Amino acid sequence: MAVEIRVPRLGWSMEEGTFLGWLKQEGEAVKSGDVLYELEGEKATQEIESLDVGVLRIPANAPVPGSVVAVGALLGYLVSDGEAIPDTSPTRERGEADTNPTRERGRALHETTNPESRASNPESVTLNPERGGAPALADASGYMDRVIASPRARRVATELGVDWTRLKGSGRNGRVRERDVRAATATDGTRSTFSPRRRVIADRMLASQRQTASVTLTTRADATQLVRLREQFKASKTPTIVPSYADIIAKLAVTVLRQYPHMASRWDGDRLIEPTMTDDLAIGIAVDTDGGLLVPVIPQVSRLSVRQVAERSRELIEKARAGKLSTAEMQGGVFTITNLGAYGIDAFTPIINVPETAILGLGAIRREPVVIERDQIVIRDLITLSLTFDHRVTDGAPAARFLQTIRAAIEDAAVWLLN
Amino acid sequence: MTNNTNSQTKLALYRRMQIIRLTEEELARCHQRGLVLGACHTYVGEEAIAPSVCAHLGPDDPVFSTHRGHGHALAKGAHPRELMAELFGRETGLSRGRGGSMHLFSPEIGMMGTSGIVGPCILQACGGGYSSKLMQTGRVAVAFFGDGASNNGAFHEGLNMAAIWKLPVLFICENNQFATEIPFAYASGNPSVGNRGSAYGIPGFELDGNDALTIHRVAGEAVARARAGDGPTLIECKTYRTRAHAEGMGDFGYRTREDVDAWKLRCPIARLRQQLIADGSATEVELDAIDAEVKSLVEESRRFAEGSAWPSANDATRHVYCEQPSPPRSPIRNVIPAPSSETREITYTQATHEALSEEMAKNPRIFVMGEGIGVRGGNFKTTAGLFDIYGPVRLCDTPICERGFVGLACGAAMTGTRPVIDFMFADFVMDSVGEIVNQIAKMQYMSSGRLKMPVLLRGCIGIGHSAATHHSGSYYAMYGQVPGLRVVVPSNPFDAKGLLKRALNCDDPVLFLEHRELLTVKGTVPTEEYEIEFGKASVVRTGRDVTVVALARMVQQTLSVCEELERDGISVEVVDPRTVLPLDVETILKSVAKTGRLLIVDEPPASCGFAGEIAAQVAAHGFNDLDAPIYRLNGAFAPTPYSPPLEGAVVPSPQAIAKTIRELMEE
Ligand SMILES: Cc1ncc(C[n+]2csc(CCOP(=O)(O)OP(=O)(O)O)c2C)c(N)n1
Numbered sequence A: 001m002a003v004e005i006r007v008p009r010l011g012w013s014m015e016e017g018t019f020l021g022w023l024k025q026e027g028e029a030v031k032s033g034d035v036l037y038e039l040e041g042e043k044a045t046q047e048i049e050s051l052d053v054g055v056l057r058i059p060a061n062a063p064v065p066g067s068v069v070a071v072g073a074l075l076g077y078l079v080s081d082g083e084a085i086p087d088t089s090p091t092r093e094r095g096e097a098d099t100n101p102t103r104e105r106g107r108a109l110h111e112t113t114n115p116e117s118r119a120s121n122p123e124s125v126t127l128n129p130e131r132g133g134a135p136a137l138a139d140a141s142g143y144m145d146r147v148i149a150s151p152r153a154r155r156v157a158t159e160l161g162v163d164w165t166r167l168k169g170s171g172r173n174g175r176v177r178e179r180d181v182r183a184a185t186a187t188d189g190t191r192s193t194f195s196p197r198r199r200v201i202a203d204r205m206l207a208s209q210r211q212t213a214s215v216t217l218t219t220r221a222d223a224t225q226l227v228r229l230r231e232q233f234k235a236s237k238t239p240t241i242v243p244s245y246a247d248i249i250a251k252l253a254v255t256v257l258r259q260y261p262h263m264a265s266r267w268d269g270d271r272l273i274e275p276t277m278t279d280d281l282a283i284g285i286a287v288d289t290d291g292g293l294l295v296p297v298i299p300q301v302s303r304l305s306v307r308q309v310a311e312r313s314r315e316l317i318e319k320a321r322a323g324k325l326s327t328a329e330m331q332g333g334v335f336t337i338t339n340l341g342a343y344g345i346d347a348f349t350p351i352i353n354v355p356e357t358a359i360l361g362l363g364a365i366r367r368e369p370v371v372i373e374r375d376q377i378v379i380r381d382l383i384t385l386s387l388t389f390d391h392r393v394t395d396g397a398p399a400a401r402f403l404q405t406i407r408a409a410i411e412d413a414a415v416w417l418l419n
Numbered sequence B: 001m002t003n004n005t006n007s008q009t010k011l012a013l014y015r016r017m018q019i020i021r022l023t024e025e026e027l028a029r030c031h032q033r034g035l036v037l038g039a040c041h042t043y044v045g046e047e048a049i050a051p052s053v054c055a056h057l058g059p060d061d062p063v064f065s066t067h068r069g070h071g072h073a074l075a076k077g078a079h080p081r082e083l084m085a086e087l088f089g090r091e092t093g094l095s096r097g098r099g100g101s102m103h104l105f106s107p108e109i110g111m112m113g114t115s116g117i118v119g120p121c122i123l124q125a126c127g128g129g130y131s132s133k134l135m136q137t138g139r140v141a142v143a144f145f146g147d148g149a150s151n152n153g154a155f156h157e158g159l160n161m162a163a164i165w166k167l168p169v170l171f172i173c174e175n176n177q178f179a180t181e182i183p184f185a186y187a188s189g190n191p192s193v194g195n196r197g198s199a200y201g202i203p204g205f206e207l208d209g210n211d212a213l214t215i216h217r218v219a220g221e222a223v224a225r226a227r228a229g230d231g232p233t234l235i236e237c238k239t240y241r242t243r244a245h246a247e248g249m250g251d252f253g254y255r256t257r258e259d260v261d262a263w264k265l266r267c268p269i270a271r272l273r274q275q276l277i278a279d280g281s282a283t284e285v286e287l288d289a290i291d292a293e294v295k296s297l298v299e300e301s302r303r304f305a306e307g308s309a310w311p312s313a314n315d316a317t318r319h320v321y322c323e324q325p326s327p328p329r330s331p332i333r334n335v336i337p338a339p340s341s342e343t344r345e346i347t348y349t350q351a352t353h354e355a356l357s358e359e360m361a362k363n364p365r366i367f368v369m370g371e372g373i374g375v376r377g378g379n380f381k382t383t384a385g386l387f388d389i390y391g392p393v394r395l396c397d398t399p400i401c402e403r404g405f406v407g408l409a410c411g412a413a414m415t416g417t418r419p420v421i422d423f424m425f426a427d428f429v430m431d432s433v434g435e436i437v438n439q440i441a442k443m444q445y446m447s448s449g450r451l452k453m454p455v456l457l458r459g460c461i462g463i464g465h466s467a468a469t470h471h472s473g474s475y476y477a478m479y480g481q482v483p484g485l486r487v488v489v490p491s492n493p494f495d496a497k498g499l500l501k502r503a504l505n506c507d508d509p510v511l512f513l514e515h516r517e518l519l520t521v522k523g524t525v526p527t528e529e530y531e532i533e534f535g536k537a538s539v540v541r542t543g544r545d546v547t548v549v550a551l552a553r554m555v556q557q558t559l560s561v562c563e564e565l566e567r568d569g570i571s572v573e574v575v576d577p578r579t580v581l582p583l584d585v586e587t588i589l590k591s592v593a594k595t596g597r598l599l600i601v602d603e604p605p606a607s608c609g610f611a612g613e614i615a616a617q618v619a620a621h622g623f624n625d626l627d628a629p630i631y632r633l634n635g636a637f638a639p640t641p642y643s644p645p646l647e648g649a650v651v652p653s654p655q656a657i658a659k660t661i662r663e664l665m666e667e
C-alpha cells in the first residue's frame, strides 16, 4: 500500500514551510531512516527522514522545490514495486488538522476573555484608599458643569420619579447620592410636587425670561363677530365641531402674520429666521393639563379651514391632557396663543414661548356698553388682547401695528376668514 | 521461575516493546499528518526500559512519568488506542482530551500520569511510596525520568526523603545522554547517575539501558526489596533516543547522523529478538507472528483514535474540582453561635488543634508533614501532643525540603491518603509553588476527574511583631488565580475550626492560611463538632451605611473601629468571605445592595489582588446599588519591613480603616 509523504510540523506553531527539494530521485528505493527531502521550517532547515520503506513516486502536480507548503500538504508517495500512484490529488493541502475544532475553540475563548480587568499601576498603590476613578478636582473643568449621580441614586430616582439631573448633590464633587434623591421627595415618602415635567416648564419659563427682552402690549377688541360665528356653528343643523375662540383667532393670526413675518421669526442659536411667504406657519395653543402647561402646535394652519383647525386642536388638546403628546407635536410653532378668558382674566403678561418672538394672550369676552359713532351706546362683546413680544426682534411701534391688525381681524372676522 | 514462565515473560516483554515501537512510529506519522495536535516526544530506542520494570508491577503499583511517557503508559498496560486518541485530542483518550502527550492518566491501571514539568514525578513517586507505607499496602511506586531530571532539585530531595523513610520506590533514570540538546556529559559533574545512590545511602545501579533482560532482573530485585520494606533503589539505564527530542525538531545541531545510526544498530528490540532465538525461547516465526499481530493492533488503534469523537466544548471547565465530594463528617454550621452552655471560649490555635486531632482520630489516612511537627508539636503548637498518639509515620518530621515534601504530598494524595502539610510560614511554600500550581491544583482536571486531590497545605501568614519580609507574606491572591485550589483564610476560632474540619474532609486541595497575629485570639466555639462550608461568607457585623469586606486580621481591625463610627452615626456592616476560592460574591452583593457603599480592607498590596477582584465583581453585578465609588484599602506595595515604624506604615491600621470609612461616607 502506498504511503503518503506529507509536510510535517517542525515545532509547535509551524503552519507552513518551504519545500527545498528532494534528496531522493523519483523511482529510487527508500529505506526507513533515509533522508528524503529538505524542508525549511520556522527556525531552521531540516532533512526529513523516511519512517517507511518504498519506491519514491512524485506526482506531476506535487510542490516544486522552493514553493511554500502548508503543514500536511502531500509531497509524494512511497509505493511498493510496480504499484501505481494513488488517485488522490496532491493539491488537497491539509489533512485532518483543518477540521480540528480546538483551534476554533481557542479563538472563541479569546473573544470571550473578560476585558473588564484594568491593571492597576503598582507604583500608585499606597496606603491611600483608591477612589473609584473619578478625576481629581484639579482637572474637573467641564466635569463640574455636568451633574453626576451615583448609579444607586439614578436607580432610586427612577423608582421615585425624581429628576436627579436637577438635584444638587451632597457627595464629593457634587455627586448626587441616594440621600439627595430621597430628600427631594417629601419626608413622608410621597412624591415630590415638583415633578420632572414641572421642572421642564420651569426651565423654559426661566429661559424665556432670561433670554428675551419681553414687552407686553394690551388692547381691547370688539369680538361680537367672533361670538356670533361660534353661535352659528353651535346652531348649525349639520353636526359639526364648534371652534374655540383660540381656534378662530389662530386662523386669523396666520393671515396677519403673513403681513408681519418678523413677528413669526424664530431663533436658531444666534440666527433669527424669518418665515418666507411659502412657509407653512404653525401656531401653538397653550393647554392647561394636570401635569402643567403644554403647548401643542397646529401645523399648516393657513391650509386648514376653521373647522379643520378646530378638529386638529381638539385632538391635540385631548392628547395633551392624556399625557400622550409627542415631542414632535410640540415643535415647530412660530407664534403661540394662550387663553385665560375662561378664568375671567382680562389682561396679563404672557411669557414668550422661546424660540418664538411673540405670544398672544386672550382675555375673557365680556358684554359691555360701548360708545360708538354719534355717542350711541351699544352692547358689544369685548375681549382684551395681551401681546408679549421680544423687543430684541422688533420695536414697540411695529409690534403695536401688528396687534392693531389682529384687533382689526377679530372685529371683522367673517371677512378676514373668507378672504 | 521455570524455563517455561521465563520464556513467556520474555515473549511478553518483546511484544510490549514492539507495541511501543510501532505505536511511536505511527504517532510520528500521525504527527506529520497533523493528527497529533501538540508536542510529541517518542520513546523510540528506549523501549527496553519501561516494559522490563513494569513487568514486576501490578495495577495497584503506581507509576509516575515524564514528558517522554508514551512508553511508560503502554508498558503499564494502557491500550495504544487510548494513547493515540489522547494525542489526537479525542474524548476516548487516556485523559479524555484534557491532557495530551505530556498529561497521560490511567489511574485505573496505576498509570498516575505523565508530566510536562521535568522533575515532579520523582517526588510524586515518593508520595506513592509514603501512601504504601502508611496504609501498609505493600505497593511499590516507580518514577521514570530522564538524565536531565537527575540534575533537578526534585531528584535530590526525592531520593533523600525516600532514603530516610525507607520508601518502597524505584527511581528509574533513563539516561539517553541528552536533555533536549544539552549533553549529560556537560550538565553533570558526575558521569554516573547510578552511583549517586550511595550519596543518599540507597542502592544504585548503572545498567545498559538497551538490555531488557538485565533491566528486568535488576528491577525485579529492587521491587522485591521495596516490597520487603527495605527501601528505595536508583537504577540508571544508559540508552539513546534515535528520534529527535520531539517530533518536528531538528536533530543534527548537537549530534551527528553517524552517532544516531550507530545507536540504531544497537536497537533493544532487535537485541532481545536475537537473545530469544538464541536461548530457544522463541522462533523467528513466532516472533514474526507477534510483529504482525502488533502491527495490526497499532493500525486498528489509529483507526479507532481517528474515528473517535471530539470532547464537547461544554465540558471544558468540568473536573476543575471534585464532582462527587465526600459528605461532611460533622453537621454543617456556618454561623458563629452566641456564647452559651454549649460553647467555650478558646484560642484560634486550640480551635485548629481540635479540628486536626478530631479528624485524625476518625481518619487513618490523614498524616501530617512538616518541620518540627513531630515530637516538638509544631512551631505554633499546631500538632502538640499528637506525635505521642499517632507516631512518626502520621506525624512526620521532614528535612528542610519544602518542594520535596509538597511534591510527595501530591503523590500521596494521588494514591489514596490525605496529607496535611504544615509549613509554619506560608512564605516557605514559595519553594514549592510549582508543585502546588502545576501538579496539585491541576491533577483532578488533567485526569478528567479520575484522581482526587485531598491535600491540605497550612501555614501562617500576616504582618506583625517585626516578623520581617520572609515570615509575613499572605499570597492568597496569587493562589486565588489557580483553578483547582480552595483558599481558606479564617479570621476567628469558630471559623478556623469549622473550616479546617471541612478542609480535612474535602477532596480538593486546600490552602489554609492562618494569620499569625490571630493565633492567640479567643472566640466562641461550640462544644459539638461541626464543619463550615466553603464559599459561604460570614456577616460578622450588620450595619446600614457601608459594607466593609475583609479577611483574617483585617476583619478584627475593622471591627475594632465600628463602635466609634457608630457613635458618629456611621453604621458599618462587616463581611468576611472566609474563603478566597470559592468566593461568595452573593453575600457581598446583598450587603452592598443594602448599604450602597463598599470598602475592601486587605492586608497585602492592591495590585491584581483580592480587593480588586471583589471590586470588579461588585462593579459588574451591583453597579446600580452603588452610591459611591468602590474603595480599597491595602497594604503598601513593598516587602514587609522589620522596624516597627516602618512595619506599621505598610499595613492598614484601625485608624486608617476608620478614616477611609469616613471618607467613603463623604463620596
Ligand atoms: C522544569 C522544566 N524545565 C524545562 C522543561 C523543558 N524541557 C522539556 S523536556 C526537557 C529535557 C528533559 O531532558 P531529560 O530529563 O533528559 O529527558 P529526555 O527528554 O531526554 O527524555 C526540557 C528541558 C520542562 N518541561 N520542565
Ligand SMILES: [Mg+2]
Pocket: B146, B147, B148, B174, B175, B176, B177, B178, B179, B180
Ligand atoms: Mg535525556
